[in-house]
Amino acid sequence: MGKEPSSHGHYKMQYFQDLLLLLIYGSSAVFFTEISPRFVIAFLLALILCCSCYFLESKRLRLILCYFYLVIAVLNPDLSYFLPATVYLLLRDAYWLPVLLSIFLSLYQLLDSYQTPVQTFFGCMAFIIAYLLQKRTQEYQTLVQNFYNTRDDSQEKNLLLSEKNQSLLEKQDSEIYMATLKERNRIAREIHDNVGHVLSRSILIVGALKTINTQETFAPMLKNLDSSLNAAMDSIRTSVHDLHDESVNLEDAIRGMLNEFTFCPTELTYDMSRNIPKDVKYCFISITKEAFSNIIKHSNATKVDLLIREHPALFQLCIEDNGTSHTQQDDSGMGLTNMLERTRNLNGTFQVIRKNGFKIFVTIPKKQWNPH
Numbered sequence: 405m406g407k408e409p410s411s412h413g414h415y416k417m418q419y420f421q422d423l424l425l426l427l428i429y430g431s432s433a434v435f436f437t438e439i440s441p442r443f444v445i446a447f448l449l450a451l452i453l454c455c456s457c458y459f460l461e462s463k464r465l466r467l468i469l470c471y472f473y474l475v476i477a478v479l480n481p482d483l484s485y486f487l488p489a490t491v492y493l494l495l496r497d498a499y500w501l502p503v504l505l506s507i508f509l510s511l512y513q514l515l516d517s518y519q520t521p522v523q524t525f526f527g528c529m530a531f532i533i534a535y536l537l538q539k540r541t542q543e544y545q546t547l548v549q550n551f552y553n554t555r556d557d558s559q560e561k562n563l564l565l566s567e568k569n570q571s572l573l574e575k576q577d578s579e580i581y582m583a584t585l586k587e588r589n590r591i592a593r594e595i596h597d598n599v600g601h602v603l604s605r606s607i608l609i610v611g612a613l614k615t616i617n618t619q620e621t622f623a624p625m626l627k628n629l630d631s632s633l634n635a636a637m638d639s640i641r642t643s644v645h646d647l648h649d650e651s652v653n654l655e656d657a658i659r660g661m662l663n664e665f666t667f668c669p670t671e672l673t674y675d676m677s678r679n680i681p682k683d684v685k686y687c688f689i690s691i692t693k694e695a696f697s698n699i700i701k702h703s704n705a706t707k708v709d710l711l712i713r714e715h716p717a718l719f720q721l722c723i724e725d726n727g728t729s730h731t732q733q734d735d736s737g738m739g740l741t742n743m744l745e746r747t748r749n750l751n752g753t754f755q756v757i758r759k760n761g762f763k764i765f766v767t768i769p770k771k772q773w774n775p776h
Contacts, residue, residue: 416458418544422537423454423489429530430486443482449473450486457493470494470502477509484513488530495538507531603637654685658712661692665708667700668725673711680719684768687750688712688721691743695723695764698739703727703762721766728761 427450433443453473457466470490477483487510494503510527610630617626655674662670692710699705705727713720740756743764747754752768 418541419458420454422492422541425537426489426492426530426534427451427454427486429533430488432526433485440482442480443485446480446482446486449476449483450489454489454493457496463497466493466497467499467502470499474502474506474509477513481513484510488534491531492534492538495535496542603633607633607637654680654688654712657685657689658692658710661689661696662710665696665700667696668706668708670708670710673709673713675713676719677714680714683750684719687746687752687768688719688766690746691721691764691766692723694739694743699725699727705761717770719768719770722763724761724763726761 427447430450431447450473453469456469460466460469470493473483473490474487477487487506491503491506494500494506510531511524607630610626610633614623614626614630617623654676658672658674662672696708699708703725705725708723708725711720711722711724743766744754747766747768750768752766755765757763757765
């Protein structure tokens with residue numbers, strides 16, 4: 405993981421603070437020697453080296469620049485005052501051999517120029533300071549990076565936990581929805597098997613009583629009773645029919661047909677909500693069943709793609725196969741005609757595309773559909 409912008413900013417500030425301190429420390433040599441053009445050039449070269457190594461991303465290029473500075477330091481002893489800054493840069497990339505060369509070169513020039521013990525002490529202290537500054541900066545950078553990594557891991561775990569919770573909620577809603585459909589089916593069956601049979605038997609008994617009745621005073625009552633029982637029977641039939649229609653699960657019905665369709669491999673893309681009008685359900689089920697039947701009878705397809713998707717303004721059904729033998733099938737055939745009529749009854753659009761196979765494309769608007 406890359407550095408965060410704020411982490412990068414902290415490192416940049418710490419980097420230049422350390423090097424500025426080392427450059428100032430090296431410039432303190434003016435208290436022991438005279439300022440000369442060679443000394444000014446040495447300071448500028450050290451400054452250029454520090455800035456260049458910050459902006460260069462290649463460790464090899466940074467190493468080459470540091471070696472180049474060491475070579476010049478052999479020719480210009482004034483550069484040795486700023487070698488601690490070079491050591492800082494080399495420690496950043498863990499180049500220990502050039503670090504030792506820098507220290508050796510600085511000590512050699514200090515001893516060769518017969519510096520005082522105080523000057524030699526300050527020269528050695530500069531390398532210790534460079535090491536401590538680099539170590540502190542590296543530890544600080546590691547701490548900051550660990551903080552951002554921990555924060556990112558925490559956010560990722562929270563996101564995964566949120567997704568799992570959402571998945572559990574969706575699974576729970578799906579189980580409740582399936583249980584509701586099963587309960588509706590059970591109620592519809594019980595009403596049909598129990599109440600429906602009782603009403604049917606009662607209607608037959610009243611009909612028999614009307615046939616054998618010889619008293620005019622009972623005729624109107626028997627007629628009203630027969631009308632009431634028939635009205636109740638019609639109401640029961642309507643309620644059972646509505647319960648059964650509402651309990652139809654479109655996805656389960658489609659997947660059931662796919663399991664029974666063994667003519668060739670199929671791939672289903674299903675993206676529908678649960679609030680689907682019953683007429684749309686039966687339309688899609690009927691068209692899919694008819695399309696599968698036509699594929700078996702007229703096609704040499706080796707793959708079928710079935711897409712059922714809900715959009716904000718419409719429902720979409722697309723059945724596509726790669727068959728070629730049925731592409732000459734007449735659009736006026738009974739199967740395609742039935743599909744067209746079912747779609748038109750819901751104010752939908754029905755299209756047949758004969759290109760690179762055979763494709764049936766159905767769209768039914770949400771707001772405008774008007775079942776008959």
